[in-house]
Amino acid sequence: MADPTRAAHPRGDHPRGTRRRVTTALHRITRHPRIAPLLERLTPRSVRARTTLAACASVAIVLFVASAAVLLLLRVNLERTVETGAREQAQAVARLASDGHLPPQLALDHGTDFIQVTNNNGKVVAASQNLAGRPPLTPTATRDGHETYDLGVLGDEHHQRVTTLTADTPAGPVTIRVGASLHTADTAEDLTTAALAGLSGVLLLTVGLLTWRATGRALRPVEAIRAEVAAIGDRDLDRRVPEPRSDDEIARLAHTMNAMLDRLEAAGTRQRRFIADASHELRSPLTVLRTQLEIALTHPQPDVRTDLVAGALQDTERLQVLANDLLLLARLDATGHDRPDEPVNLTELVRTAAAPGAARAHPIALHAPEEITVTGNPLWLGRLLTNLLDNAQRHARSLVTVRLTTDGTTGDVLLDVSNDGPRIEPADRERIFERFTRLDDARSRDEGGTGLGLPIARDIAAIHGGTLIAEDTPDGTTFRTRLPGART
Incomplete structure (x- = not known):
């Protein structure tokens, strides 16, 4: 008795080839010059939308992988059960053939669709009732190492698992083919796929809604900070952004923003005070200088004019020193953190x-x-x-x-x-x-x-x-x- 070989009936293209062609077609579509700009415009811009989309995409990938694994394990277990039943049916027929008690019409066990026994000449020597008078089954093709058969003679085209055995009989060797229906496995797989799809959809919707709401609540303080910063002008540096009570990154951002506003307000105050003080410091000697020059211009006594001009010269020197100090301060402020080396x-x-x-x-x-x-x-x-x-x-x-x-x-x-x-x-x-x-x-x-x-x-x-x-x-x-x- 030879080892059994299994063959599956093709129903459409192989899933791997189909997925490969679908992936290639999607890649070409997304690269199309008219579709690519549209997809770019449809890409979400806000952090809330991108976060929600990323969460849903991540969960969808996990659900897809988990569902695929569940379906694969279910399919393998169901097919293994069907194959075991077909092999046991084929082994029972092989024992009858070896003992010379093979009847021309064979009874089908539960779960098997047909039985056909042929001799070395290809003549049918025994068969189940649904294949009585039918010519011998012959392989139509070989795909992925499995022989396939045209089973349209059964009147219902569906997945089959065909087990082939070779047995020695008193009349010579015979080939036994037992076909087991995968209709139950297909039905269970379809029901499980539908259930997983429904549950995945509900879960994705739930994740999307929760992420959208959670992200909105998390970003609400950021929007408040943005609105407050946008409303702060150069004359409103005393305003501060709201600081959330939570001790998280957004609260630290608000605290840092307020600290920056404190520094800006202090710098603005120093600048205004500096300008006011500089104006006052310049105005006083300029006023005195102008008064001295006006008096010197009109005073009739030369000695008095000389003293007034000398005083004006001293005030001019003071103005020069003050101007040099102001220029040096401006240079120091412009230098910032560039340390001389x-x-x-x-x-x-x-x-x-x-x-x-x-x-x-x-x-x-x-x-x-x-x-x-x-x-x-x-x-x-x-x-x-x-x-x-x-x-x-x-x-x-x-x-x-x-x-x-x-x-x-x-x-x-x-x-x-x-x-x-x-x-x-x-x-x-x-x-x-x-x-x-x-x-x-x-x-x-x-x-x-x-x-x-x-x-x-x-x-x-x-x-x-x-x-x-x-x-x-x-x-x-x-x-x-x-x-x-x-x-x-």
Whole structure:
């Protein structure tokens, strides 16, 4: 008795070939020059729609794979059951044939559609009732390793599983073919497919609705933030975006947005105050200068005209210094975070600035025992040191001290400029670094202060990656500048 071979009846094209052709056709359609722009326009634009579509597509893929696996397992199990029944029927007929008790008409078991037994000459020696008097079945084609048969003689064309056995009989070998119907398997597969399709549709609809609502609720604060930001103008920087109570990414975004608005409002306030202070600082000497020139132009006494012109010259010099400071501040603001990287011998710079010979009100005690190098702009660092020295000279009683050291822990460079003058109140230690700020004991214009020296010095330190603070010392006040050491 030979091993059985199974054959399936074709009903249309093979599923693999059909899927391949469908995929190719869809690819060509989507690439069509008229259809591609339409598909692009139909692509969802909003985050809510894209999220919903992505969720539905992901769930659809998972459902498709799971459904395909379920259908495949169901189909395999059902076909295996049908094949087992057909094989048992064929083996029973083979035993009858081997014993020489093969009747010309064979009875069908439950689940089998036909039986046909042929000898070596192709003559039918036994058959089931529905194939009685029919010619022998012959394979019509071979596909995927399985022989196929034309079973239209049964009057109903449907899937069959044909089992073929060879048995030896007293009259010679015979071939037994038993066909089992797959109608039950097809019906079960169709019902399961319909059920899975219905459940998948309901599940996809549920996922889409839940995702749409959840995304809408999640993005509602974002829309509120967008609307508030769109409504904020250059004169409404005091407005703030609503911050959700939840501690999530959107709440952090709103908090960051409000912090940015705080900085913008502070910058706008500083800018307006700076413009107002600059206008006031320029208006006063300009008014005095014009008055002096008008009087000098009409005054009859030469000596008085000379004094007036000299005073006008002093005010002109003051205006020039103020204009230079304003230009330097503008340059520092434009530089932003672009840190200069030129090597600068800070020790030599300090020694040059503190060298004797210049007209100073008080002597300078210099303590710079070692050569210290930093990276930066030598002109700007020189201006920082000059501003600190000028400020110390204006407020010192008898002595100005300059000390240059290195922090052994961090490697930073420390530049201390101290004076033995009045101490600065704690509430004023930050205010003195605001532009055009003068303390009550330093408001005299005759002393030459413009209120820009310390702000310029702090901006220069910040551009070089450092800091500038005011500290109290036993002998007075120290302005400490901390700069990063030179990069090696």
